[in-house]
Amino acid sequence: MPNIHSEKDLDFILYDMLDTEGLLKTERYGEHSREAFNQILETSARIAEDLFQPHAAKVDANEPEFDGKKVTIIPEVKEALDAYRDAGFPGALFPFEQGGMQLPLTVAQASGFIFGAANVSTAGYAMLTLGAANLISSFGSQAQQDRFLSQMIEGRFFGTMCLSETQAGSSLSDIRTKAVPQEDGTYAITGTKMWISGGEHDMSENIIHMVMAKIEGAPEGAKGISLFIVPKIMVDEEGNLGDLNDVKLAGLNHKMGYRGTVNTFLSFGEEGGAVGYLVGEPNKGLSYMFQMMNEARIGVGLGATSLGYTGYLHSLDYAKGRPQGRLIDAKDPSTPMVPIIEHADIKRLMLQQKSYVEGALHLCLYAARLVDDIATTDDGAEKKDMELLLDLLTPIVKSWPSEFCLEANKIAIQVHGGYGYTREYPVERFYRDNRLNPIHEGTHGIQGLDILGRKVSMAKGRAVELLIERINKTIVSAKADAALSDHAEALEKAVGVLVATTQTLLGAAMQGDVARAFANATLYLDAFGHVVLTWFWLQQALKAQEKLAQGAQGEDASFYVGKLTACTYFVRYELPKAVSSLLELAKLDDTCVSANPDIF
Amino acid sequence: MPNIHSEKDLDFILYDMLDTEGLLKTERYGEHSREAFNQILETSARIAEDLFQPHAAKVDANEPEFDGKKVTIIPEVKEALDAYRDAGFPGALFPFEQGGMQLPLTVAQASGFIFGAANVSTAGYAMLTLGAANLISSFGSQAQQDRFLSQMIEGRFFGTMCLSETQAGSSLSDIRTKAVPQEDGTYAITGTKMWISGGEHDMSENIIHMVMAKIEGAPEGAKGISLFIVPKIMVDEEGNLGDLNDVKLAGLNHKMGYRGTVNTFLSFGEEGGAVGYLVGEPNKGLSYMFQMMNEARIGVGLGATSLGYTGYLHSLDYAKGRPQGRLIDAKDPSTPMVPIIEHADIKRLMLQQKSYVEGALHLCLYAARLVDDIATTDDGAEKKDMELLLDLLTPIVKSWPSEFCLEANKIAIQVHGGYGYTREYPVERFYRDNRLNPIHEGTHGIQGLDILGRKVSMAKGRAVELLIERINKTIVSAKADAALSDHAEALEKAVGVLVATTQTLLGAAMQGDVARAFANATLYLDAFGHVVLTWFWLQQALKAQEKLAQGAQGEDASFYVGKLTACTYFVRYELPKAVSSLLELAKLDDTCVSANPDIF
DSSP states (O other): OOOOOOHHHHHIIIIIITOGGGGGGSTTTTTOOHHHHHHHHHHHHHHIIIIIGGGHHHHHHSOOEEOSSOEEOOHHHHHHHHHHHHTTGGGTTSOGGGTOOOOOHHHHHHHHHHHHHHOHHHHHHHHHHHHHHHHHHHHSOHHHIIIIIHHHHTTSEEEEEEOOBTTBSSOGGGOOOEEEEOTTSOEEEEEEEEEEETOSOSSSSEEEEEEEEEETTOOSGGGGOEEEEEESEEEOTTSOEEEEOSEEEEEEEOBSSOTTSOEEEEEEOTTSOEEEEEOSSTTOHHHHHHHHHHHHHHHHHHHHHHHHHHHHHHHHHHHHHOBOSOOTTOOOTTSOOOBGGGSHHHHHHHHHHHHHHHHHHHHHHHHHHHHHHHHHOOOHHHHHHHHHHHHHHHHHHHHHHHHHHHHHHHHHHHHHGGGGGBTTSTHHHHHHHHTTTTTSSSOHHHHHHHIIIIITTGGGGHHHHHHHHHHHHHHHHHHTSTTTHHHHHHHHHHHHHHHHHHHHHHHHHHTTOHHHHTTTHHHHHHHHHHHHHHHHHHHHHHHHHHHHHTTOOHHHHHHHHHHHHHHHHIIIIIHHHHHHHHHHHTTOOOTTTTOOGGGO | OOOOOOHHHHHIIIIIITOGGGGGGSTTTTTOOHHHHHHHHHHHHHHIIIIIGGGHHHHHHSOOEEOSSOEEOOHHHHHHHHHHHHTTGGGTTSOGGGTOOOOOHHHHHHHHHHHHHHOHHHHHHHHHHHHHHHHHHHHSOHHHIIIIIHHHHTTSEEEEEEOOBTTBSSOGGGOOOEEEEOTTSOEEEEEEEEEEETOSOSSSSEEEEEEEEEETTOOSGGGGOEEEEEESEEEOTTSOEEEEOSEEEEEEEOBSSOTTSOEEEEEEOTTSOEEEEEOSSTTOHHHHHHHHHHHHHHHHHHHHHHHHHHHHHHHHHHHHHOBOSOOTTOOOTTSOOOBGGGSHHHHHHHHHHHHHHHHHHHHHHHHHHHHHHHHHOOOHHHHHHHHHHHHHHHHHHHHHHHHHHHHHHHHHHHHHGGGGGBTTSTHHHHHHHHTTTTTSSSOHHHHHHHIIIIITTGGGGHHHHHHHHHHHHHHHHHHTSTTTHHHHHHHHHHHHHHHHHHHHHHHHHHTTOHHHHTTTHHHHHHHHHHHHHHHHHHHHHHHHHHHHHTTOOHHHHHHHHHHHHHHHHIIIIIHHHHHHHHHHHTTOOOTTTTOOGGGO
8 A cells, every 4th residue: 555645746746847835935825834835745644644544445345324313434534534633734724813724725735635545535524624614714704703614623613515406416506495584693494405425424523514595585596595504513602512403314325436425415404494694695605606616626626636646656556566478579478477567558558647647636736826826916917817717727627637537547447457346456446436526516517618608708718818828838948848849839739729629619609509619518628628738748848858957867867757758648649639629629510419319 | 227228229230230130041040030039039138127137236235245165145146047047048059959049149149238238247147157158069078068068058057267367367378277187087177266257156056167277298378278177066977966176265356346246266176186177189278268259258348338238228317307407598597497318418428328339239249240150151251251350350349348338337427417426326336347348358458459469460451351341331332322421431531541550550560660569559449449330330320311211200210310310429529539549550659668667
């Protein structure tokens, strides 16, 4: 085991690629240091290795159980989360004065990446709590923050996000949970919520549910959704626990993966109404949620990356240690077998994984860095630009790792052969866990509609312009390097095709043919992602060239050559798929959208 | 539930596409009739629905257990297999005089397809037994057939294939199991065998292991492998059971899927040597196995297709019944939601699945029909041609469904959204089950080397010529139909690229650059498969056009329009991927093959 993450690569991405040290110049993060950041990551790795990874297989095989009264979760999950809490991680992102660590998101996500790679389902409780705490921190009143948030930052209260209902998954505007104003200013919440991760357990003193509901008489659809705090156990103004609120566990969902994260079906208000506290203004719940969506979606992308990355490392270990067969041009059976990493097919499978997972990590942390820059810049125009760029990239950050790090997990099994198909090795679990990511927090299809139907045309296409400006800078630098100029030209051409196809699709939409223009938005999303990932790979290759030119030796040199090779792999084996797909998309084919459901 | 298979589509493929009735003109199958074939399929469907499907989820959740003494399997598995036996299916392929049904492989595989779709892991026992019985039937002595085969045909004895060892999976030439000749003409077998499906259980009176071992002093490598019959329980010449043979169950493997098929680690000869009976001549074991490989690999492809197909039907059912959201150009939240099959993205996901699974079914049954034609033709030259064609197609028949029907299962989950990720719906199980198929019976990578390294160049490329001749006939017919001429031209162009790339790769190999020429053989295999599948889809579209011209109405018309739409989908969305990939392959890139393992 270990094989949780590569310290060397994380360091490369954080400092060489993303200049995380640059954040130390800001007022907000000025009290930190590179050493302090590294200590956070080392502590993360230690706790992840000692307490998260060891029970990952066990909790998968022994998932949470509900006997009608109580949810039972193997004790190792609480032990791991207690250690996580004791080390202060629930407060990673919150300011010092609130008792937090005041870390940049970039570093906090790097830490989360390590925990996710060690045990994604135990880490899930922490991620959910962070999401709920973020909402209260951003939109809750001071009183709500005093009553609930402080205890979430301390890691004593956990949190959940209660959006979906059985009839309303992707279509959130169709939720039916009701909120009726009470005389004391609270609301009586009634309804059921589906797919609630962390919805019931005894591992924290309380659970704070962030619940989407419609106030009686609210407008139909998304514009009538409000956000409420609904604690499992009532909390008084001093923060003391009181009676149980009217929230019942109606049942557990049993999933293919992510089994340690208890997933619940909750019933609110069976005894008259759960007490809910309105967050912010009525009917703005969905807009609040969307404002937090970028960070939540970075979290999903990073979770997918964690699984892809650890799977890659495990398969690498296996490939280097497993002798099997002989090279294709040396078949003499009396010679010893070679480790399978010597076989061309395995090398390709390793490069494919490497390019996916290391690229995805760069992508996700780049997005986190944008969040940090947005939060710390004083320049209004720059801030606006970065917000646009982040908005544009968010569906890619959520989706690309979800799709391609799942593919990496599929490959990790293949590299293990029959062994990878057994539960003796962890790669089949990663594959099962990762299958969730293209589904939750906005399905893959929803992300496609988000990027093509909304993001590329927002602010008159300014976001795409900004992205291309940045990509072009990298292309110019790479063209100046003989070893990278072909790659730069390939990316330049791909960007040209992306722009042309985008114009064609948006042009059709402007002329009213919206259904056809957006019919294959998911394919557009995948191809756009591949173009963006090529950009990240070219950045990594440029830095690798620089380091090699500076005389990197030994393991360092191998590391940088690895980056160059993965970049070459991505340009030659992956990018052409995107170009081919974009060229097809520009034909505005209507085969799928015009198909009559009767033909199936 | 049901959603096991589509009777209409199976009928279309068997009779309209493959002219299965044509086999009735042969002496071997002349006593059958179309009605008799259909009755076989109806009986299969009834038993599959009544006894195979109902326990599929249960046996997945309650896999076989070994307490150190005995393997326990839930009783429903035996009940299903007993009904299968009582209906005579173990003898499907064997001649009337041996007590069999004397069915063509085409029909037997269609029946197996239904059982596999209902419950792939219970059907596994039958498929393994058939494989073992085929070996004895083809290469065993009359005495061996009398002693063992007859009871396998009756379904009283089950069989296994014991090839792999822990250190020898893909690299069979490295097996170490030993066979020492005894004075009575038998051999003493010692060694261990890994991944043996069906290796131990009490569901049959006996288990006949077909074991690969090396006779003392045999040549090294593949040329020193012999094949042995090693019964679990000794059988005398009258067929009566005697003492236990020296075969021990050393442990069970616990897999991600296919959980109902007990998978074992067997130890032979711990007490001095298991009694083994040499099949055929010494040192010819691997060649015997290879002679049966085509049929075994059709079986794997068809198993993958079963899973993909049933997943497609389940997701179709869900997509038609699940209301969610509104059409992209009609978003008023006061209007009712539409079934998700109305959404363009879902229609694409359905067409993708449909084109994969219905195409794969055609491919596999086409290969089975070739086997039948080879077995029944009197024309030596034609027979030779068909053998070449079958040899060429076999890696595609094994691999393409394994890869793309797994992808179909992934999509079936996506269509179900969060529900698909739970064990309440069967699609996650299909996805887990199907993940095995790219691994066993020759990994995906092995199949790539088989087609590029062996099949396309055999008989001076005659097999490829034969395939292209057949494809060209379809292209000529399709060009004459205005609705299909674009598709025909696209296929023609793709075939041209395939041929050119093949020549480039083989040319490089001939010049000694074998490692580079074959480095990306797996990608070549996938692309070749896509070209072949386009051909099958064009055949289906031609027939659909014919039926529509003849005035098909109502459901029939929808069915044929569905075929045309799936063909269009495949030509426009899938074929371009293959063309793009083939064009890249022709560049003979050496990024992967020349990568130094140290870079990872």
